[in-house]
Amino acid sequence: xxxxxxxxxxxxxxxxxxxxxxxxxxxxxxxxxxxxxxxxxxxxxxxxxxxxxxxxxxxxxxxxxxxxxxxxxxxxxxxxxxxxxxxxxxxxxxxxxxxxxxxxxxxxxxxxxxxxxxxxxxxxxxxxxxxxxxxxxxxxxxxxxxxxxxxxxxxxxxxxxxxxxxxxxxxxxxxxxxxxxxxxxxxxxxxxxxxxxxxxxxxxxxxxxxxxxxxxxxxxxxxxxxxxxxxxxxxxxxxxxxxxxxxxxxxxxxxxxxxxxxxxxxxxxxxxxxxxxxxxxxxxxxxxxxxxxxxxxxxxxxxxx
Numbered sequence: 001x002x003x004x005x006x007x008x009x010x011x012x013x014x015x016x017x018x019x020x021x022x023x024x025x026x027x028x029x030x031x032x033x034x035x036x037x038x039x040x041x042x043x044x045x046x047x048x049x050x051x052x053x054x055x056x057x058x059x060x061x062x063x064x065x066x067x068x069x070x071x072x073x074x075x076x077x078x079x080x081x082x083x084x085x086x087x088x089x090x091x092x093x094x095x096x097x098x099x100x101x102x103x104x105x106x107x108x109x110x111x112x113x114x115x116x117x118x119x120x121x122x123x124x125x126x127x128x129x130x131x132x133x134x135x136x137x138x139x140x141x142x143x144x145x146x147x148x149x150x151x152x153x154x155x156x157x158x159x160x161x162x163x164x165x166x167x168x169x170x171x172x173x174x175x176x177x178x179x180x181x182x183x184x185x186x187x188x189x190x191x192x193x194x195x196x197x198x199x200x201x202x203x204x205x206x207x208x209x210x211x212x213x214x215x216x217x218x219x220x221x222x223x224x225x226x227x228x229x230x231x232x233x234x235x236x237x238x239x240x241x242x243x244x245x246x247x248x249x250x251x252x253x254x255x256x257x258x259x260x261x262x263x264x265x266x267x268x269x270x271x272x273x274x275x276x277x278x279x280x281x282x283x284x285x286x287x288x289x290x291x292x293x294x295x296x297x298x299x300x301x302x303x304x305x
Contacts, residue, residue, distance in 0.1 A: 014061050014068065014077060014095070029070040032122040032168035033258060033304070037213045057095035061088055063118030066168075069125045071144070074098065076125055078132045080106055080118035085134045087123065087142055099147035107136040113163040120164075121211075126171035127193055135164045137180055141196060151196030155189060156181035161228075166209040166256070170223065172236050175199060179207035183228035188212070190239060200239030205229040208249060209256035209302065217264050217280050217287065224266055226255045231268050233280060233287065243280060243287045247273070258304040265292060271301040 033039045062079030069076040075090040084103030091098055109117040121133035129150065130142045137160050141150045159182040169178040176191045186206025190199045205227035212225040215233065222233040222242055228249055233242040249255045253271035260267040266289070269275040274296035278289040298305075 014059055014075075014090070028072065029068075030126060031069060031124040031171070032067065032211050037170070037211075037258070038261065039304070056093075059090070059095045059097075061090075062086070065116055065118060065120035067122045069123045069130070071125045074144070076123050076130050076144070078119050078121070078123045080135070085119055085132075085138070087130060087132055087140075087147060089130075089144075089147060101140075101142055101147040102149060104134075104138065104140075104152070106134060107158075107164075109135060109164055111162065120166045122168040124169045124171045124176070127174065129171075129193060131169045131171060131176050131193075133165060133167060133169050133178055133180075136160060137165045139169065139176070139178055139180065139191070141176065141193065150194075151191075153191060153196055153198075155198070156186060159185045161206075161208050163209065163254075165207075166211075167207055168211040170212050170214065172214055172221070172223070175236060177212055177223055177236060179210075179212065179225060179227070181206050183208055188223070188225055188227075188232075188234060188239070190236065202232075202234050202239045202241060204241070205232075208254050211258045213259050213261050215261045215264070215266065215280065218282050220282065220287070222280070222287075224259050224261065226257070226259055226268055226270075228255060231259065231266070233266075233289075243289050245278065245289050247276075254301060256302045257300050260305060267305070269299045269305060271299055274299050275305070 027042050061077050062081040064079040066078045073092050075092045077088045085106040086103040087101040089098040119135045124131045128144050130144050132140050139153045167179040174193050183206045187201045187203035189201045208228045210226035212223050215222045215224045223236050231247045232244045257269050265279050267277045275298045276294045277292040
């Protein structure tokens with residue numbers, strides 16, 4: 001299978017830059033947007049910041065728009081090499097390859113996404129495992145130490161959003177949660193992390209391009225997800241719908257930005273529709289979303305605020 005590629009498509013060059021005048025101990029960055037899925041990094045800041053960074057190493061790994069995951073001294077990278085998707089484990093200090101997973105066939109990426117044929121879903125690392133979601137919707141779980149395949153699922157064969165799969169999987173309470181399938185034929189699904197057994201699915205709306213996040217209200221943990229039609233909160237234990245707000249995308253607009261969680265407040269945005277903040281409140285055994293503010297002059301198409 002051949003792919004037409006413009007000059008803009010090149011192998012992803014993974015580079016580590018180093019603070020030249022100070023030692024910085026990096027915290028783990030095990031998933032999309034970091035440990036709390038909120039874009040925050042906690043580390044010992046140097047007393048003096050350098051004027052420039054020093055390159056420690058660089059290595060060509062393949063094609064991808066996915067971000068790496070860092071756990072301890074290991075960097076996990078999910079890429080496309082030729083017509084296959086593979087996961088690499090690199091030594092974070094040297095860039096040396098520790099292992100490379102066995103590849104599996106990746107689909108031809110067509111249409112408006114053809115210049116980005118590599119995966120765009122970032123790997124999630126937890127409980128000794130690495131979970132990846134391919135551009136065609138293939139969900140895989142690997143052993144983090146060896147790269148050996150533990151399980152692989154493809155619950156919606158050949159069903160992907162218009163610009164292919166972009167959701168980054170979430171590991172919570174021994175389960176993998178991901179939005180799979182196409183906008184009109186998809187679901188939020190949970191799989192047992194150890195076995196790959198499907199635990200539940202919420203199939204009222206399929207995905208677009210956003211990734212789920214975790215919210216806690218009192219003693220209730222909730223998965224907040226932006227679908228092609230709404231923003232919802234579901235139970236990670238059984239998939240029960242806890243609350244739902246309509247937020248349908250329109251032509252040439254997409255639900256692609258990851259929701260932001262700040263305490264019990266959820267902030268979500270969509271191209272051409274503005275940005276909204278709601279507080280999730282418990283009312284007896286039920287939950288409700290109370291509007292806090294909105295701004296129709298601030299929105300994003302793909303970037304998370």
